[in-house]
Amino acid sequence: MSEQSPALELRRINKSFGPVHANKDISLSVDRGSIHGIVGENGAGKSTLMSIVYGFYQADSGDICVNGQNCHIENPQSSIEAGIGMVHQHFMLVDTFTVLENIVLGVEGGYRLSAGLASARKELIRLEKEYALEVNVDATVGDLPVGLRQRVEILKALYRGAEILILDEPTGVLTPQEADHLFRILDTLRDQGKTVILITHKLREIMAITDNVSVMRRGEMVAHVKTSETSKAALAELMVGRSVLLQVEKEPARPKDTLVAVRNLTYIDADDVPRLKDINLDLKAGEILGIAGVSGNGQSELLEVLGGMLTPTSGSIRFEGKELVGSKAFAARNLRKIGFGHVPEDRHRSGLVLSFSANECTVLGYHDKPEYNRGLRLDRRAMVETCQTYIEKYDVRPPDPYLKASGFSGGNQQKLVLAREMEQNPDVLLVGQPTRGVDIGAIEFIHKQLIKMRDAGKAILVVSVEIEEVMSLADRIAVMFDGGIVGELAASEATEAQLGLMMAGVRDASSGAKAAV
């Protein structure tokens, strides 16, 4: 194990899942004491590659070398022993356990807990000091905010003696401030000689923190570059294979009448937890209202209430002056009839039926319209024809109206849902996470479609956890925190730092912006 050998080296890794070749001949070399970024679109094979390194999957062929030595990694245990630690995108923590219990899980030191817990406590306090990772070890993990949970994951890896730390999309759930804090932690880790591998699809992070970057596209490694010698645009081009617009081009909005007025909307769920607190919003024709916020701060509930899936506890929703709450129209199905379109946040759970074919998914929610029915039976030919026109117009691939929804990639599934809702020409369109899990190329297309609808005089509500998406798409931005609206401001005046503070619940950050109507 010489000083020159890279901390981690992969040689010609191959992995297939059935007919899908997820990793093709991947080679990678990561320098010791560096932060190495791996970027690529969703489905480019980044996560698969790292799961192989972490022993979650076995490569079909290829070698993994740690510190110059060929390692046979067959399960997470042997990966931990080789000094590799992983912080997963979805935290691998037990919510009901304390921080301490979570960290010792798997390395308890003896069959009785008490002795092991005591020595682990000492070691953890030392680690927390060394890497500036303060967490209360006796707190219950389920009560901690996501930023702290992530620290627990990092501590967990360090406690197991990790020298190489892999972080899979670590900032997806963080506010920009929390993300910056994470980057400072990663800096400290690098200074202490640890090696960090950062998997992400966010170019801002790559440029901000990494030393080297590798780009993956469709299961292949397409480039290795020094971060200092590249740019966002160059990386984006490498990821997609063609140049893309990183900013949506649009005219300034020309908002007209308020179509939907939400007043003092409150929703308390079955567990008596208030999810929405006194929400006031106006959706105006010809304008996109963006809702920013860290996920889980009430955005999902807001969409579901407006979509007629949840009944608010109190408050009013007026559509063209008519009260909806308590009226017959206030149900998902009836709202569609009076001109609401709803692209749900979770296309797998509520947007599609994955086992249905594309043409069946095309009519979901509109299946009782006369054009899809012939007597008691559904008119399959009409459904397929409609689906075919959607597929052409929205460039859904593969163009097969009989393929099951589960057979399409995330971006194409999203296009199917968007096509269904947009083509009904609704006056009000509610869109949740329009581009979650969608390729850059498809993002561009979806954004253009939304702008087109806006220009046609529709009122659009976009909820997204991607702050960049809200900033580039919306005309007005409302920020949600803990079920309430922290503030509302014009997109042209908003800065990322200001939004970030508001997303963390700081109300003063919106000073200068007009108060919520």
Add this chain to the structure above:
Amino acid sequence: METFQIIVLLLDATFRVATPLVLAALAGMFSERAGVVDIGLEGKMLGAAFAAAAVAAVSGSAWVGLGAGILTSIALSMLHAYACVTHKGNQVVSGMAINIVVAGLTPTLGYAWFSMGGQTPSLSGDARFKSIILPFAESSRDIPIFGYLYVELISNHNIIVYLAAAAVPICAWILYKTRFGLRVRAVGENPHAVDTAGISVDWLRYKALIMTGFLCGIAGSYLSTAHGAGFIRDMTAGKGYLALAALIFGKWRPVPTLFACLLFAFTDAVQARLQGVDLPLIGVIPVQFIQALPYILTVLLLAGFVGKAHPPKAIGEPYIKER
């Protein structure tokens, strides 16, 4: 003194009835805390009751019978594990299948082996667990109240009753103070966390189900070789389900589960006592109605009073590795 005696006798009966419930509920606790629904407690108990009675009848030793009961129950538990852990089958279906198979198989085998209409021969002598007179029981009889309590309530039970009492703190210790317990609790909440920590989810669940089989085996053996004197067709009579209800009512925790078992057992003792008694104003209540009391109570408690029971988060879901 009359009322006092009735209460003591009711409590005494409560302990006897609660014993199999406590053991079975603790058995279920290990399984369910590890994330495997165990509706098959009933079948495992019944299988153990039959094996214990049959082997005790042949060998003449209650202890050998107990061993057979435990082994049978563990074997059934492993069948459950094979179906739902190794092959990711539906846990409720597998548990129900075990209940149905055992309910049919026990009288069939009993008939084939003993030709007594599906029962096993009546047990006597060493083939049954006898009551143990605790030290000083006779000499303390004269002490007022305490002496009577000691003799009637604490002393004079068979060994398995004391075993069940000891099992509660022991199981609580295992669950909360040992490595095994920590891992069992973790795998029922988030098996992905256990897997990424380098622990085998499947093997851990197998181990938890071995514990389940072990405890359930004692519970079943108690019914046929300690509480009763031989196996009778369907002798568990829903006790496995009652134990499961007690476990849920006790929110999957050992001590509250113990109290839930005692409550169910107490209503059972009361119903036995109420049978045929002429109550003022009401008159004699039909036996069938009285016998249904514990079950009615179960339904009411589960529907209304449990409040928000938070089951282990991953319960009922087979662990399938995914990205």
